[in-house]
Amino acid sequence: MNRKVKIVGMGSYLPKRLIESTEIDKMIGAESGWSEKKSGVKQRYFVSDETATYMGAKAANKAVENAGLCLSDIDCIISASGTNEQAIPCNASLIQKHLGLQSSGIPCFDVNSTCLSFVSALDMVSYAVDAGKYEKVLIVSSEISSVGLNWKQRESSILFGDGAVAVVLSAANNTSKILSSHMETYSEGAHLSEIRGGGTKLHPRIYSEQTAEEFLFDMDGRAIFKLSYKLLPDFLDRLFKGTGLTIADINMVIPHQASASAMKIIRKKLGVKEERFMNIIDRYGNMIAASIPLALHEAVIQGRIKRGDTILLLGTSAGLSIGGILLEY
Amino acid sequence: MNRKVKIVGMGSYLPKRLIESTEIDKMIGAESGWSEKKSGVKQRYFVSDETATYMGAKAANKAVENAGLCLSDIDCIISASGTNEQAIPCNASLIQKHLGLQSSGIPCFDVNSTCLSFVSALDMVSYAVDAGKYEKVLIVSSEISSVGLNWKQRESSILFGDGAVAVVLSAANNTSKILSSHMETYSEGAHLSEIRGGGTKLHPRIYSEQTAEEFLFDMDGRAIFKLSYKLLPDFLDRLFKGTGLTIADINMVIPHQASASAMKIIRKKLGVKEERFMNIIDRYGNMIAASIPLALHEAVIQGRIKRGDTILLLGTSAGLSIGGILLEY
Numbered sequence: 001m002n003r004k005v006k007i008v009g010m011g012s013y014l015p016k017r018l019i020e021s022t023e024i025d026k027m028i029g030a031e032s033g034w035s036e037k038k039s040g041v042k043q044r045y046f047v048s049d050e051t052a053t054y055m056g057a058k059a060a061n062k063a064v065e066n067a068g069l070c071l072s073d074i075d076c077i078i079s080a081s082g083t084n085e086q087a088i089p090c091n092a093s094l095i096q097k098h099l100g101l102q103s104s105g106i107p108c109f110d111v112n113s114t115c116l117s118f119v120s121a122l123d124m125v126s127y128a129v130d131a132g133k134y135e136k137v138l139i140v141s142s143e144i145s146s147v148g149l150n151w152k153q154r155e156s157s158i159l160f161g162d163g164a165v166a167v168v169l170s171a172a173n174n175t176s177k178i179l180s181s182h183m184e185t186y187s188e189g190a191h192l193s194e195i196r197g198g199g200t201k202l203h204p205r206i207y208s209e210q211t212a213e214e215f216l217f218d219m220d221g222r223a224i225f226k227l228s229y230k231l232l233p234d235f236l237d238r239l240f241k242g243t244g245l246t247i248a249d250i251n252m253v254i255p256h257q258a259s260a261s262a263m264k265i266i267r268k269k270l271g272v273k274e275e276r277f278m279n280i281i282d283r284y285g286n287m288i289a290a291s292i293p294l295a296l297h298e299a300v301i302q303g304r305i306k307r308g309d310t311i312l313l314l315g316t317s318a319g320l321s322i323g324g325i326l327l328e329y
Numbered sequence: 330m331n332r333k334v335k336i337v338g339m340g341s342y343l344p345k346r347l348i349e350s351t352e353i354d355k356m357i358g359a360e361s362g363w364s365e366k367k368s369g370v371k372q373r374y375f376v377s378d379e380t381a382t383y384m385g386a387k388a389a390n391k392a393v394e395n396a397g398l399c400l401s402d403i404d405c406i407i408s409a410s411g412t413n414e415q416a417i418p419c420n421a422s423l424i425q426k427h428l429g430l431q432s433s434g435i436p437c438f439d440v441n442s443t444c445l446s447f448v449s450a451l452d453m454v455s456y457a458v459d460a461g462k463y464e465k466v467l468i469v470s471s472e473i474s475s476v477g478l479n480w481k482q483r484e485s486s487i488l489f490g491d492g493a494v495a496v497v498l499s500a501a502n503n504t505s506k507i508l509s510s511h512m513e514t515y516s517e518g519a520h521l522s523e524i525r526g527g528g529t530k531l532h533p534r535i536y537s538e539q540t541a542e543e544f545l546f547d548m549d550g551r552a553i554f555k556l557s558y559k560l561l562p563d564f565l566d567r568l569f570k571g572t573g574l575t576i577a578d579i580n581m582v583i584p585h586q587a588s589a590s591a592m593k594i595i596r597k598k599l600g601v602k603e604e605r606f607m608n609i610i611d612r613y614g615n616m617i618a619a620s621i622p623l624a625l626h627e628a629v630i631q632g633r634i635k636r637g638d639t640i641l642l643l644g645t646s647a648g649l650s651i652g653g654i655l656l657e658y
Contacts, residue, residue, distance in 0.1 A: 001462060051530050077514075086531075087477070087524035088411060088546070089647035090441045097516035105513035108648060109442035109449045112419045120438045127456035133330060133510075144529035148416070181462075184434035185406075187426035195416035197533060200473035201380050202415075204526060204533035204544045215533045217417070318418035319437060 003130035006176030007329065009069065009168035010297040011062025013055045013142075014284075015045040024158055028151055035158040040260020044161030044285030046146040052085040055164035056142035057098030063166035069136060071099055074168070076107050076128075076137040080121035082114035082288040082317070083143050087199075095140055114193075115256050115317035116183065117141060117289035119325055122169065122313075123181040129171050140166045143288040148195055150216035156193075157217070159259055161285030165293040175308060179326040182239040189227050189320030193219040225262050228316045232269060239324045245310065247271060250326075252305050256315025257281040257291040266314075278304070291315075305329055332459040335505030336658065338398065338497035339626040340391025342384045342471075343613075344374040353487055357480055364487040369589020373490030373614030375475040381414040384493035385471035386427030392495035398465060400428060403497070405436050405457075405466040409450035411443035411617040411646070412472050416528075424469055443522075444585050444646035445512065446470060446618035448654055451498065451642075452510040458500050469495045472617040477524055479545035485522075486546070488588055490614030494622040504637060508655040511568040518556050518649030522548040554591050557645045561598060568653045574639065576600060579655075581634050585644025586610040586620040595643075607633070620644075634658055 020043050021036040028035070036042055047055070056079065064071055077099075079091035086094070092108035111121040118141045125137050142164035149157040196202055197214035207215060240246065253272055255263055260281050267277045278295040287294060292313050299305040307329060314324040349372050350365040357364070365371055376384070385408065393400055406428075408420035415423070421437035440450040447470045454466050471493035478486040525531055526544035536544060569575065582601055584592055589610050596606045607624040616623060621642050628634040636658060643653040 001460060003460075052528075082417060084413075084416075084528040087413075087527035087544075089443050089519055089523055089649075092442075093514055093516045093519045093648035093650070096514055097519050102517040102519070103515060105515060107512035107652070108514035108516070108650065109440060109445075109453075109512075111438060111440055113421075113438035114418050116438075124438075124453050124457060127460050127462065128453060131330060131332075131456050131459070133456065147529050147532045183436035183438075185422055185425055185437035186432060186434060187422045187437070188431040190418055190422045190426050190431070194418055198416035198527050199381075199413040200476050203476045204536045205541065207533045207536040212534065215416075319422035320418075321422070321437065323436070 003126040003178040004172045005126045005129050005178055006170050006172035007167055008170040009063045009067025010293065010300065011059045011066050011166050012294055012297055013058035013164045015047045015050050015162050017046050017048045019044055019046050028154055039158045040281055041159060041285045042282045045163050047144050047162045052081065052083065052142040052144050053091055053094035053098055056091065056095040056140040056166065059142065059164040059166035060095060060099060060138050060140050063138065063168050067168040069168065071101060073136050074106055074138050076134045078121045078125060078137060078139045079110040080117040080139050080141045080289055081143055082112060082117055113317055113321055114319060115288050115291065116315050116321050116323040118293050119313055119315060119323045120183065123325055125169065126178050129169060135171050137169045138166060139169060140164065141290040141293055143290045145288055148217050150213055150218065153218065155221055156219040159286045161287050163284065163287050163290055165290045165297060167293050177328050179328060180239055180243045181325045182235065183321060183323035184231065184235055185319050185321040186227065186231065187319065189224060192224045192320060193318040221259065224320060227320060228322060231322050235322050239326060243326060245326065249310055250312045251276065251309035252299055253277045253312045253314060254292055254295045254299060257284065257286050257295060258316065259286065332455040332507040333501045334455045334458050334507055335499050335501035336496055337499040338392045338396025339622065339629065340388045340395050340495050341623055341626055342387035342493045344376045344379050344491050346375050346377045348373055348375050357483055368487045369610055370488060370614045371611045374492055376473050376491045381410065381412065381471040381473050382420055382423035382427055385420065385424040385469040385495065388471065388493040388495035389424060389428060389467050389469050392467065392497050396497040398497065400430060402465050403435055403467050405463045407450045407454060407466060407468045408439040409446040409468050409470045409618055410472055411441060411446055442646055442650055443648060444617050444620065445644050445650050445652040447622050448642055448644060448652045449512065452654055454498065455507050458498060464500050466498045467495060468498060469493065470619040470622055472619045474617055477546050479542055479547065482547065484550055485548040488615045490616050492613065492616050492619055494619045494626060496622050506657050508657060509568055509572045510654045511564065512650060512652035513560065513564055514648050514650040515556065515560065516648065518553060521553045521649060522647040550588065553649060556649060557651060560651050564651050568655060572655060574655065578639055579641045580605065580638035581628055582606045582641045582643060583621055583624045583628060586613065586615050586624060587645065588615065
């Protein structure tokens with residue numbers, strides 16, 4: 001179902017601190033080169049003094065400028081992140097404050113489907129924009145993964161990076177639209193990637209040396225990949241259904257940057273050549289919900305996407321969910 | 330802007346453990362009767378062994394049954410809560426699992442604007458339902474406040490309760506619709522009610538006796554009320570604009586159950602009589618995002634709302650946000 005919306009601006013913020021994979025190798029006591037070989041991540045950024053909503057606001061300012069707009073043109077702010085800065089209130093309000101919009105009244109709320117949060121937020125709000133409720137929506141994905149990594153669980157911890165990406169979504173006329181969107185959640189995989197603690201089930205007050213790992217990321221990458229890979233073909237059929245398009249019509253696939261090895265297999269499964277498949281994991285790692293919009297932003301910056309191109313946003317997330325959007329950029 | 334949607338079923342789950350206010354008085358070392366007099370809350374429910382997503386699933390089952398539907402009729406599950414069960418994944422996936430829908434593929438994501446989460450989720454998804462994307466959406470607000478209360482901060486801690494409410498939203502034909510919705514966020518009040526810890530800014534690993542209060546709810550009720558009260562008249566003007574309605578046309582106001590005293594003043598400011606203003610705080614306390622749908626559910630159960638009535642959902646939330654929906658039930 002078409003929605004007349006257009007991504008009119010994008011911006012990102014990367015933490016000041018760049019971490020090479022060799023530094024990670026030292027930290028985890030691995031041979032130099034091991035983590036890059038294993039994950040495909042050469043480098044990533046980790047926050048030092050930055051907070052998630054500070055980064056989100058920095059990215060948002062750039063996105064609004066990139067769109068040729070002013071902050072006063074924005075009429076809705078959505079934080080679309082898999083991690084929260086505080087337990088209460090939602091990230092979007094804190095981003096509004098960093099933007100100096102504390103007296104603006106611009107509505108703020110969060111959408112969360114972990115790594116698919118950006119895709120879910122873009123999908124949901126596109127209906128409201130198409131219906132005329134909002135004209136210029138700021139969608140901000142800002143993630144700090146580094147604070148929650150379990151360095152004893154090497155396979156997952158070596159994958160992630162921090163950073164923020166913001167997108168301005170506008171009502172559109174004839175060109176630019178969402179052509180189709182689809183999401184499927186299979187909670188049989190809900191506990192394949194999780195942080196069990198930190199919420200109401202395991203409150204921080206139970207934190208101790210013994211419970212520490214309950215508050216860190218825990219992932220069974222192999223099981224996630226197996227389930228996702230099995231789900232992919234039928235999922236794609238349902239996403240493409242009624243559009244008259246096939247994967248051959250896609251100018252650029254923007255996948256979630258889950259892991260280099262998974263992305264390689266998915267690309268081959270899709271039957272898409274490297275030049276039509278954005279892969280930026282070597283420089284940023286997996287940035288949770290910020291990965292898809294960052295890859296999209298990079299594709300535009302590098303001139304690999306132009307207006308009118310047909311784009312596929314595609315990813316999996318903790319939940320376990322698989323989601324995608326087909327759009328005319 | 331009208332959206333043809335209809336609330337076709339509702340259900341709730343209250344924890345097994347009922348807590349009288351006299352018990353709270355003992356706990357905080359207050360004179361018997363003090364907390365009820367101060368908060369207007371006679372009793373509330375606190376979880377013992379229940380988790381948020383377990384309660385959410387219990388409420389969801391009842392809502393689906395109340396709608397005369399089966400779980401297989403549901404095509405989207407949204408968790409609309411101000412609190413999370415785990416840091417990752419989102420609540421909606423965990424609710425899907427408790428419902429036995431782990432292999433269903435029904436899309437799951439969370440919407441969070443603290444106490445207004447239900448209102449935000451209902452508003453956002455109504456555009457997608459109206460456009461034909463979803464037919465039967467389950468919106469679940471399940472909150473556990475008790476684990477995060479600061480009993481040293483009496484004024485806030487005596488207000489809250491736990492519990493879950495679920496609503497089935499359906500595409501509608503001629504009757505039942507959303508007539509208008511509006512939300513405003515003023516982050517100048519972002520730190521007037523918050524839990525600073527538990528997210529990426531203050532990770533649970535810094536939890537200690539000294540930092541304990543960073544992980545508990547902190548509220549300046551007086552300042553929140555002052556700001557909300559100032560914002561209310563202009564907010565209402567904007568919510569009602571274009572509907573041709575005034576507050577006199579509203580059959581029932583369903584307010585967020587913030588506190589008995591605040592609700593009384595708001596009711597008088599609106600110029601609405603008690604019989605047209607749902608007040609259930611004495612029996613449940615403030616149940617965060619579950620308060621508005623619970624008050625709506627009670628209004629229907631008590632026969633105080635019938636099909637075709639014009640209803641105003643109205644509330645404030647941490648952020649600070651003020652939000653509302655005008656709907657024909």
